[in-house]
Amino acid sequence: MKNLILLLTISLTSIQSFAQHWTEVWDTITFEKPYEYLVIDTSSQNIWQIGEPNKTFFDSAYSINNAIVTDTLNYYPINNYSYFDLKIGAFNYNGYYPDDIFIEIKHKIDTDTLRDGGFITVSYDQGLTWMNIINDTVYGQATPSWDNLNLYNNYDTLYNGEFGFSGHSNDWITTMFSWHDIMLKNNMDDIGDTMIVRFNFISDNIENNKEGWMIDNIKLYSTDLGFGINDIKSLKFMITPNPMNKTAIIELNRYNRIEFSIFNIQGQLVRQKNYFNNQSIIINRGKLNSGIYFIKIRTNENLVGIRKLILK
Numbered sequence: 001m002k003n004l005i006l007l008l009t010i011s012l013t014s015i016q017s018f019a020q021h022w023t024e025v026w027d028t029i030t031f032e033k034p035y036e037y038l039v040i041d042t043s044s045q046n047i048w049q050i051g052e053p054n055k056t057f058f059d060s061a062y063s064i065n066n067a068i069v070t071d072t073l074n075y076y077p078i079n080n081y082s083y084f085d086l087k088i089g090a091f092n093y094n095g096y097y098p099d100d101i102f103i104e105i106k107h108k109i110d111t112d113t114l115r116d117g118g119f120i121t122v123s124y125d126q127g128l129t130w131m132n133i134i135n136d137t138v139y140g141q142a143t144p145s146w147d148n149l150n151l152y153n154n155y156d157t158l159y160n161g162e163f164g165f166s167g168h169s170n171d172w173i174t175t176m177f178s179w180h181d182i183m184l185k186n187n188m189d190d191i192g193d194t195m196i197v198r199f200n201f202i203s204d205n206i207e208n209n210k211e212g213w214m215i216d217n218i219k220l221y222s223t224d225l226g227f228g229i230n231d232i233k234s235l236k237f238m239i240t241p242n243p244m245n246k247t248a249i250i251e252l253n254r255y256n257r258i259e260f261s262i263f264n265i266q267g268q269l270v271r272q273k274n275y276f277n278n279q280s281i282i283i284n285r286g287k288l289n290s291g292i293y294f295i296k297i298r299t300n301e302n303l304v305g306i307r308k309l310i311l312k
Contacts, residue, residue: 029086029218031066037087040068046082047071047212048201055211062106062172062216070201070212076116080203085127086218089194103197104149104176104219109169110211114157116203118213119164120177123196130198133177134163149176159204165213235297235305239283243310250281250297257300262293262309285311 029035031050040048051072052065061067068084070076088101111117121130124138131137134154150173158164201213239248252258260281262271270288275281283295293309 026220026222028220030063031061031068031216037089038084039087040084041082045080047076047080048082048084048199053214057110057168058108058211058214061214067214067216069214075209076111076201076203076212078203078205078207080201083198083200086197086199087194088197088220102176102178102219102221104174104217104221105215106172106174106217107165107169107213107215108172109165109167109213111166111168111213112204112206112208112210113167115159115166115206116208116210116212117158117164117166118199118201119152119158119162121198121200123198126194127196132163133197148178149174151175151177158202160202162200162202164200164202235299235303237297237305237307239295239307239309242307243312244283244285245312246285248283248309250283250295252279252281252297254279255299255301255303259296259298261296261298262288263296264291264293283309 029038040046040050047070048068049070049072050066050068053059053061053067053069053072055073058067058069058072070082086103107118109117120133122133122136123130134151152163152165154163156163156166158166199213199215237250237252239250241248254277256277258275258278258281260273260275261269262283264270270293271286281297288311290311293311295307295309296304297306298304
């Protein structure tokens with residue numbers, strides 16, 4: 001698994017890099033007590049268990065005593081599909097920040113490389129449809145072009161064609177992935193008040209005596225997007241209309257200087273301009289193709305905002 005490019009060319013070499021920025025932790029699931037919004041599959045084939053791991057490689061939890069493991073004692077079986085769900089919404093935390101969500105996990109993997117393994121899917125319609133988070137067709141902000149750390153990519157293909165984690169991790173891995181400017185409560189795109197993140201495990205028909213997937217310390221948090229300065233504050237703005245055809249407008253308070261940038265879905269800067277003493281910015285389509293873009297505005301007062309822009 002590779003560290004992938006972060007949008008806005010922010011490079012994360014370790015999760016500790018977030019420590020210097022503003023972060024609000026909503027919750028950390030340590031599996032030491034029941035968590036109301038975490039639901040394990042109840043079918044007979046399910047092998048996810050919460051408890052104290054007692055295997056050779058999975059010999060202890062990340063934080064004592066419990067973790068969630070594909071069986072705390074035995075190797076994973078052949079022809080298996082198991083999952084557990086994490087529901088995300090305003091109910092997770094009363095101080096819920098409605099513009100972005102970061103999910104961080106500590107985990108170990110021990111499977112047949114590029115055959116058996118784990119992958120993460122998301123549903124925005126109460127579980128009716130599911131998408132691998134790196135192929136999210138509703139909100140692409142969790143794809144490899146957006147913020148993530150040690151997430152699998154589209155070269156990490158499991159036996160059934162899904163992209164996911166596989167192989168042997170040697171030690172604990174910190175993986176983080178995120179969504180921005182969507183969220184659930186009172187969001188502009190009106191997707192409802194709940195999203196469900198599903199942690200899936202699959203195995204083929206070849207017995208290999210391996211231990212599977214173990215996850216601990218699932219952390220839900222918001223952060224300042226890592227712009228590198230402690231006193232950066234969030235700038236709220238609207239793009240009208242959005243989606244846009246030829247032009248759109250952004251209304252702002254008057255600032256001495258505004259740095260205006262447009263990034264494509266791959267995180268590449270496609271346009272940048274400075275404005276002085278402006279209260280509005282006109283976006284002209286120009287030669288931009290149809291698709292999803294991200295508008296970043298930064299002011300001389302260290303206010304920073306990001307919004308998604310859709311070009312028809």
